Amino acid sequence: MLRPPAATRPLVLPLVLLVLASGCTGDGTRAAAGPAGPAGHVGAAGLGDPYFPGLGNGGYDVEHYGLTLDYTPATGRLKGVAEITARATQDLGAFNLDFAGMTVDSATVDGASAAVRRDGTELTLRPRARLGRGDTFRTVVRYSGVPRRITDADGSQEGWLVDAAEDGRRVVALGEPTGSMAWFPGNHHPSDKASYDITVTVPAGLGLKAVSNGELRSERTRDGRTSFAWHEPAPMASYLATVAIGPYRTKATAGTKNVVPLYTAVDPTVVNDSAALLAAVPRVMKWSERNFGPYPFSSGGLIIGRPGDAEYALETQTRPFLPGPTATETLVHEVAHQWFGNSVTPKTWRDMWLSEGFATYAEWLWLAETEGVPVGDSFAEAYADQANWAFPPAVPPSAARISDPPVYGRGAMVLQRVREAVGDDTFFRIVRGWAREHRHGNAGTGDFTAYVEREAGGSGASGPSGTAGRKLESVWDAWLYGKAKPPLG
Known part of the structure; x- marks a missing residue:
């Protein structure tokens, strides 16, 4: 939408x-x-x-x-x-x-x-x-x-x-x-x-x-x-x-x-x-x-x-x-x-960022390939937009806010940070695998974070491990659930 x-x-x-x-x-x-x-x-x-x-x-x-x-x-x-x-x-x-x-x-x-x-x-x-x-x-x-x-x-x-x-x-x-x-x-x-x-x-x-x-x-x-x-x-x-x-x-x-x-x-x-x-x-x-x-x-x-x-x-x-x-x-x-x-x-309307974040990120990928606008530029534009920092994308404050900018723009920023944490090859394998594993089904935010950690070499239910795992923990804490605007770096 x-x-x-x-x-x-x-x-x-x-x-x-x-x-x-x-x-x-x-x-x-x-x-x-x-x-x-x-x-x-x-x-x-x-x-x-x-x-x-x-x-x-x-x-x-x-x-x-x-x-x-x-x-x-x-x-x-x-x-x-x-x-x-x-x-x-x-x-x-x-x-x-x-x-x-x-x-x-x-x-x-x-x-x-x-x-x-x-x-x-x-x-x-x-x-x-x-x-x-x-x-x-x-x-x-x-x-x-x-x-x-x-x-x-x-x-x-x-x-x-x-x-x-x-x-x-x-x-x-x-x-x-x-x-x-x-x-x-x-x-x-x-x-x-x-x-x-x-x-x-x-x-x-x-x-x-x-x-x-x-x-x-x-x-x-x-x-x-x-x-x-x-x-x-x-x-x-x-x-x-x-x-x-x-x-x-x-x-x-x-x-x-x-x-x-x-x-x-x-x-x-x-x-x-x-x-x-x-x-x-x-x-x-x-x-x-x-x-x-x-x-x-x-x-x-x-x-x-x-x-x-x-x-x-x-x-x-x-x-x-x-x-x-x-x-x-x-x-x-x-x-x-x-x-x-x-x-x-x-799975629920709280998980809407998984739909809108991916669809917004698709726009960034399209612009990069067809118009030469790097994904990093789209990320930077979204990062500078204060509307994207009204609340964390995974927890909109009310039913009235489930279609607000953070669900879209900050949701896409989460995906870009995942990409930076795991690398391009692993990221696109995750994207295609996520769509394949849950084809014609329902999935929530917890399913997604667990899937990313597993595919990135994490340790499953006990949490992520290694450098990529630590980076992913930071992504979830700061970008997916964090209330404050995180610094770049």
């Missing part, structure tokens, strides 16, 4: 994020459907994330989402069916889903009606029959209404973003960190990744396209409506799911020996200005593979909207979203996220 500078964003904490951050319920509304189920074990209503303890749900692991969405621009209404295949990790008499706004019309578990109780952004479903630990079960939630925007703790907006001036004909759904719950119910914590099938239906005759993650399986028109069916087979955190609806100009390119199949979508108002950026996509992907290892997904591409469609670029899986044409470095940043953030996903 690339957001505008923190100084331009108001620090507000809206109700939906207060609910998530506190772990409390919201407005106390209730919705009930179906017969009461068995009493007994209830999955946790939150996973205890350091910044969003009420986000996510315990007691089960989602394996697949099947989302069927029918959107009517004239009214802004969305009808959705979420089919969620999950495995119980404990005995369950009831379990929760995260869902903000809209109306739950019905819910079933394994084909039988389930009781539904609603508390703010939490849905509690109680199936007729208790689920045993290890059981795979299928939940179907039918819902409808006008999806909402969610205002983040830093003042930016996510969720279902509609341009009202366009009669609802332009939509982009973005979900970092919590916005995906605005358009589908699920286990919305980055630690629970799943594969996805997303089918979006829009009125025919308006020239609209619906773009999502993965591969376009079909595009069919029937009874005056056109359906676009997308399939993402690789595990994906829900915040990386997207839907972009609009009069996009699209292009599908078959895969080659060097580049996976690409699908690009560009708003017609910026087609000409986007030509150079689109042409750079294959080059950036090949460059990224050379530096980070094999591309982790089976397809790629890009969505370029208009300036104002969103306030930031986002690394939506396989197909990053850009709010208008950008500098090539922004494309490099979002493509790097396909390795760091999308394939290797943070």
Whole structure:
């Protein structure tokens, strides 16, 4: 993700994020459907994330989402069916889903009606029959209404973003960190990744396209409506799911020996200005593979909207979203996220620097190779920027600060200091090995520091050893966790 500078964003904490951050319920509304189920074990209503303890749900692991969405621009209404295949990790008499706004019309578990109780952004479903630990079960939630925007703790907006001036004909759904719950119910914590099938239906005759993650399986028109069916087979955190609806100009390119199949979508108002950026996509992907290892997904591409469609670029899986044409470095940043953030996903939102630090460092590497700007110069510029010293990158002070400059700039500085401590050969082996070892999984800061120490010749759990080990200890203490601006040297 690339957001505008923190100084331009108001620090507000809206109700939906207060609910998530506190772990409390919201407005106390209730919705009930179906017969009461068995009493007994209830999955946790939150996973205890350091910044969003009420986000996510315990007691089960989602394996697949099947989302069927029918959107009517004239009214802004969305009808959705979420089919969620999950495995119980404990005995369950009831379990929760995260869902903000809209109306739950019905819910079933394994084909039988389930009781539904609603508390703010939490849905509690109680199936007729208790689920045993290890059981795979299928939940179907039918819902409808006008999806909402969610205002983040830093003042930016996510969720279902509609341009009202366009009669609802332009939509982009973005979900970092919590916005995906605005358009589908699920286990919305980055630690629970799943594969996805997303089918979006829009009125025919308006020239609209619906773009999502993965591969376009079909595009069919029937009874005056056109359906676009997308399939993402690789595990994906829900915040990386997207839907972009609009009069996009699209292009599908078959895969080659060097580049996976690409699908690009560009708003017609910026087609000409986007030509150079689109042409750079294959080059950036090949460059990224050379530096980070094999591309982790089976397809790629890009969505370029208009300036104002969103306030930031986002690394939506396989197909990053850009709010208008950008500098090539922004494309490099979002493509790097396909390795760091999308394939290797943070365990918690406290680990966000592992995504943004790597993506920012990718920009530094790109500038060094293509424009002759040494990485040391980029480091020096970041070091001189006082905004990067507001807090240590590994411990942002609050949910409102997880996208602030230290997570990006100081996160990248940590990587440069690691490089200086271990040498170029070991550093790039670490970068590629980190992406390979945690491919399609989750990893945290402790995992990263332990991995670096091990690969640099440290002594594993007992701590690093040797000259490189002592240097790494200094990097962690001063640059990753230290509050003060460390001296150079």
